[in-house]
Amino acid sequence: MGSQKFINPDNEKQSVEIEECKLDKKIEDFDSRNNRIPEVDEYYVDLGMQYRLAQVMNSTSKSFKNEIPIHIALMGHMGTGKDHDIEQFAAKLKFPYYRIPLSGEVRDVTLLGSVQLYGDGKGGTESRWQDGELTRALRGPAIVNLSELNAAGPEVLFALHSLLDRHRKLELPNGEVLSLREDTYIFGTMNPTSLRDYAGTQSLNKAFADRWVIWDKPFPNKEQLDAIFEKRYPKLQKEYRELIIKLATEVNNSFISDDISVNIETPMSLRTIVERIPIGLDVYVNSPDPLKDTWENFVLPHVNKEDLDHYKTLWNTIVRKGPSIKPKL
Amino acid sequence: MNSKKKNIEGQIVEDFEKIRPAITRLLQTQMKNDDISLRYGRSKSNSKNDIVINPSILVNTISKTNLDRDEVMIGTVVHEAIHATNNYSLDSESLNKLFPEELDDVEDIDDVLEILTGPFGKYVFDILIHSIEEKIFVKQYEGLNSILEDIYTESFSEIKKLGNFSQYLSLLFHSITSYIDPEFENYKKPVVSSLNESLHILKTLNYENVNVSELIEATVQMVDICRRYNILPDLDNYTLGEQKEIEESLDESVVNDLSKVLIPSSNNVTTGNTLQKFLGQTETKSTDEKLNLMDDHISKVGASTTIYFPSGNTAKVVENKIPNNYKNLYKNGLETYESLLQQWNLPIYKVTNKIKPYFIHNQKRQRISGFDQGDLSPHVPIMLASGRYERMFEQKQRLSNKSYAISLLIDGSGSMIEKNKDELHPWSLASALIGASYLSQICFELDIDFEVSIFNRAFASEHTENEETYNKRKFAVSSMLNRSYGSSAQELYSTANHYFIKEFKDSWRENYQQFIGLIEFSRNLRDSIDIGISNDSIPPVSMFEKGTNIDEINIMHATKRLLNHPSNTKMLVVLSDGMTRGSLSELQNSINFATKNGVDVIGIGIGNRGSWREYINNVQIEKPEQLIHSIVNITKDILIKNIKLTSGVA
Numbered sequence: 001m002g003s004q005k006f007i008n009p010d011n012e013k014q015s016v017e018i019e020e021c022k023l024d025k026k027i028e029d030f031d032s033r034n035n036r037i038p039e040v041d042e043y044y045v046d047l048g049m050q051y052r053l054a055q056v057m058n059s060t061s062k063s064f065k066n067e068i069p070i071h072i073a074l075m076g077h078m079g080t081g082k083d084h085d086i087e088q089f090a091a092k093l094k095f096p097y098y099r100i101p102l103s104g105e106v107r108d109v110t111l112l113g114s115v116q117l118y119g120d121g122k123g124g125t126e127s128r129w130q131d132g133e134l135t136r137a138l139r140g141p142a143i144v145n146l147s148e149l150n151a152a153g154p155e156v157l158f159a160l161h162s163l164l165d166r167h168r169k170l171e172l173p174n175g176e177v178l179s180l181r182e183d184t185y186i187f188g189t190m191n192p193t194s195l196r197d198y199a200g201t202q203s204l205n206k207a208f209a210d211r212w213v214i215w216d217k218p219f220p221n222k223e224q225l226d227a228i229f230e231k232r233y234p235k236l237q238k239e240y241r242e243l244i245i246k247l248a249t250e251v252n253n254s255f256i257s258d259d260i261s262v263n264i265e266t267p268m269s270l271r272t273i274v275e276r277i278p279i280g281l282d283v284y285v286n287s288p289d290p291l292k293d294t295w296e297n298f299v300l301p302h303v304n305k306e307d308l309d310h311y312k313t314l315w316n317t318i319v320r321k322g323p324s325i326k327p328k329l
Numbered sequence: 330m331n332s333k334k335k336n337i338e339g340q341i342v343e344d345f346e347k348i349r350p351a352i353t354r355l356l357q358t359q360m361k362n363d364d365i366s367l368r369y370g371r372s373k374s375n376s377k378n379d380i381v382i383n384p385s386i387l388v389n390t391i392s393k394t395n396l397d398r399d400e401v402m403i404g405t406v407v408h409e410a411i412h413a414t415n416n417y418s419l420d421s422e423s424l425n426k427l428f429p430e431e432l433d434d435v436e437d438i439d440d441v442l443e444i445l446t447g448p449f450g451k452y453v454f455d456i457l458i459h460s461i462e463e464k465i466f467v468k469q470y471e472g473l474n475s476i477l478e479d480i481y482t483e484s485f486s487e488i489k490k491l492g493n494f495s496q497y498l499s500l501l502f503h504s505i506t507s508y509i510d511p512e513f514e515n516y517k518k519p520v521v522s523s524l525n526e527s528l529h530i531l532k533t534l535n536y537e538n539v540n541v542s543e544l545i546e547a548t549v550q551m552v553d554i555c556r557r558y559n560i561l562p563d564l565d566n567y568t569l570g571e572q573k574e575i576e577e578s579l580d581e582s583v584v585n586d587l588s589k590v591l592i593p594s595s596n597n598v599t600t601g602n603t604l605q606k607f608l609g610q611t612e613t614k615s616t617d618e619k620l621n622l623m624d625d626h627i628s629k630v631g632a633s634t635t636i637y638f639p640s641g642n643t644a645k646v647v648e649n650k651i652p653n654n655y656k657n658l659y660k661n662g663l664e665t666y667e668s669l670l671q672q673w674n675l676p677i678y679k680v681t682n683k684i685k686p687y688f689i690h691n692q693k694r695q696r697i698s699g700f701d702q703g704d705l706s707p708h709v710p711i712m713l714a715s716g717r718y719e720r721m722f723e724q725k726q727r728l729s730n731k732s733y734a735i736s737l738l739i740d741g742s743g744s745m746i747e748k749n750k751d752e753l754h755p756w757s758l759a760s761a762l763i764g765a766s767y768l769s770q771i772c773f774e775l776d777i778d779f780e781v782s783i784f785n786r787a788f789a790s791e792h793t794e795n796e797e798t799y800n801k802r803k804f805a806v807s808s809m810l811n812r813s814y815g816s817s818a819q820e821l822y823s824t825a826n827h828y829f830i831k832e833f834k835d836s837w838r839e840n841y842q843q844f845i846g847l848i849e850f851s852r853n854l855r856d857s858i859d860i861g862i863s864n865d866s867i868p869p870v871s872m873f874e875k876g877t878n879i880d881e882i883n884i885m886h887a888t889k890r891l892l893n894h895p896s897n898t899k900m901l902v903v904l905s906d907g908m909t910r911g912s913l914s915e916l917q918n919s920i921n922f923a924t925k926n927g928v929d930v931i932g933i934g935i936g937n938r939g940s941w942r943e944y945i946n947n948v949q950i951e952k953p954e955q956l957i958h959s960i961v962n963i964t965k966d967i968l969i970k971n972i973k974l975t976s977g978v979a
Contacts, residue, residue: 253358259363263354313348313351316403317352318473320473
């Protein structure tokens with residue numbers, strides 16, 4: 001069985017080594033689980049989160065022999081890349097990855113499972129237990145990402161309580177009790193709660209919150225965005241890169257402000273910064289002002305109407321006239 | 330304020346609110362201070378985090394530009410905010426090291442610069458600070474940089490039209506900020522030479538942070554360069570009075586010039602607020618006092634007399650007694666007066682006798698002439714000799730019952746105390762005053778009701794003020810009005826003023842000293858106060874500097890007083906250089922109104938620059954020597970015409 005080394009980006013001498021997951025081909029759901037192992041994103045830039053997650057995994061399993069129930073939740077705004085962090089952590093360790101959104105529509109039966117009627121082929125029916133999404137994940141080695149933790153309804157929280165605490169067990173409605181395996185790790189993600197936050201979210205129930213260690217996942221700063229661009233679009237000229245990063249930094253600074261007289265509702269997500277804009281630049285490569293056309297056609301359509309003046313003012317202050325050179329992607 | 334500006338101001342609040350959140354957050358991020366807030370208004374800033382954007386700055390910039398309005402708005406607001414956020418203090422220790430002998434316990438920036446560089450260093454220093462802090466901020470935002478570049482480019486060609494020192498300051502700004510390549514060779518040689526030498530100093534400066542001590546040192550060197558190339562005068566060659574005049578004139582031209590070619594900011598020389606960034610530290614102490622002075626001034630303007638023109642328009646005029654301290658110039662004034670009479674060959678006492686009879690004839694004797702028998706007037710020989718009487722006898726039975734009221738209005742605008750290039754002293758106001766003195770003397774001797782007043786349009790002085798208290802109040806009210814009223818400030822600041830030297834009810838003897846003191850000032854200007862008297866005793870001579878006038882306001886005001894006077898013959902004499910800032914048609918209507926209501930308006934024009942066509946009765950005096958002769962003739966003509974009209978016989 002191989003292992004993966006996680007290096008502290010702030011101090012390359014520090015590292016944590018963790019064994020990769022080796023799926024046993026004999027397990028019943030091997031194919032399905034094997035398909036769940038994510039691809040390594042060659043453009044993913046670890047801004048330090050991988051190393052921190054590895055540290056915790058290493059500590060809980062080696063130092064405390066999995067006796068202490070500790071689960072990490074990443075809290076950050078939409079588009080900060082928190083789910084991508086957990087997914088890439090699973091990819092690197094070759095774990096099957098289950099991302100289970102706990103949005104308001106998800107009920108406990110969806111997570112845990114239920115008894116369903118099936119035809120018996122003789123004109124009659126028979127009832128069979130059908131695992132829910134979470135149950136299915138917990139039956140083998142996995143990294144489970146319970147996303148949108150603070151959107152979960154009360155019955156979902158109730159169902160998860162005993163899994164996340166010292167019992168480490170999931171009680172299914174059919175009477176089965178599923179223990180949390182030592183090679184199954186539960187993570188979570190959530191949006192920050194504030195007055196203007198995401199629809200359906202709420203402050204975490206105290207009992208539920210007590211079962212998590214919550215880490216902030218902020219928008220990447222200038223240097224981090226620079227590193228992402230350097231890795232993903234190494235040919236993109238400095239003139240473009242600097243302006244895109246400055247726009248993203250200033251827009252997101254406005255988004256995270258607590259002052260409702262200056263903040264906006266639409267952040268510039270990592271998806272917009274490193275996917276939408278580069279695509280736009282490619283589409284408008286022959287335009288006299290590719291960045292301006294990209295901004296108007298790939299960014300502004302996603303912006304809340306109330307935030308358009310804010311976006312326009314920042315554009316005029318930071319860019320106004322984009323570079324006239326052809327972007328290289 | 331024209332209608333374009335009014336419309337712009339109406340829309341500015343809405344436009345400002347669109348950009349305010351983004352700019353505020355940008356500033357918060359840049360300054361690493363989440364407490365910074367940005368607001369639009371005329372009220373004062375509450376704290377260093379409270380940035381107030383003065384509407385007049387926005388209106389002025391936006392109304393002048395042809396660029397995209399939203400972009401100019403962004404550029405102007407950020408520009409104003411950049412220069413509003415940084416306040417500096419002096420590092421006395423490092424300054425004392427740099428200038429160990431000159432600066433002993435001097436802590437005020439104004440004093441430091443005055444000692445090290447004279448009165449002009451503050452402009453160089455202000456531009457250095459302004460340019461560097463703008464460069465530091467703007468270089469981080471390409472969009473902002475390009476907006477400001479466009480705004481500066483729009484007015485760049487105007488730099489060539491500025492005075493040498495203003496050119497130097499503007500090009501110094503561009504050399505530092507690098508929005509535009511100034512291409513020095515297009516400018517005058519002394520300016521280019523000064524700049525080329527100054528560039529060596531610029532290369533040594535820190536452009537990452539504003540280093541005050543370093544900039545003071547650079548200022549000292551640059552002022553020295555400017556003096557060597559004669560773009561700044563060497564004040565040692567002038568008298569104290571002349572020095573003051575040069576300073577004020579340069580101050581006015583620098584502020585006017587720079588506001589044309591740079592984006593105005595409430596915190597620097599472009600709006601006359603030089604060194605504001607330093608003064609801001611002590612400002613809170615005096616702000617309340619300044620606010621009180623402004624409120625008093627506004628109350629005074631509000632309570633002043635409203636003048637109704639025949640056209641239906643209205644105007645305000647502030648009435649005051651002439652400041653009492655002018656009497657302190659009486660002694661020298663009397664000598665000046667006598668010497669002017671000699672110098673200009675004005676035999677005033679002799680000539681007075683030529684006109685007296687015309688008044689006496691109608692007023693004292695109350696008889697009419699033109700009869701073959703009757704009484705003989707003692708003035709008959711003159712009347713006959715001048716051809717005014719054809720018959721020498723007067724008759725008792727047809728009394729004219731004449732009584733006179735005369736109002737003498739003297740133009741006290743700045744142009745009246747300007748001198749031509751070839752003249753040592755100005756003469757317009759002096760001769761107007763001597764003319765008024767001549768008529769006053771006749772009225773006084775003949776016991777005719779008369780009043781004497783001087784008018785202008787400037788910041789109004791008060792009766793008990795001296796030069797120091799006037800200037801202190803003037804600057805305080807000016808700065809508070811600019812902050813609080815933006816584009817309307819000028820209308821409130823400069824008022825039409827009517828200073829009474831003598832009202833109808835006053836004694837001429839009691840006010841004669843102030844009048845003669847005015848003659849002294851009118852001839853010798855600031856030298857007149859350089860006579861070793863205490864500051865408390867110096868009259869507020871600044872009240873006449875930079876003043877303009879609006880003749881029709883004062884004509885209507887005086888007409889109203891004359892119409893209320895019980896006399897049956899009324900005369901209004903206006904002694905002016907004819908350079909009114911008002912409307913010529915309004916002036917014409919006002920004169921017509923006065924004439925129709927029985928007031929004879931006489932325009933006595935001084936000099937050859939103005940126009941007196943609007944005055945039905947007018948005479949022009951191109952040289953002071955013509956003064957008395959002209960006044961005698963026109964007054965005599967009016968009196969005779971009047972006699973004819975009322976008696977039907979001359």
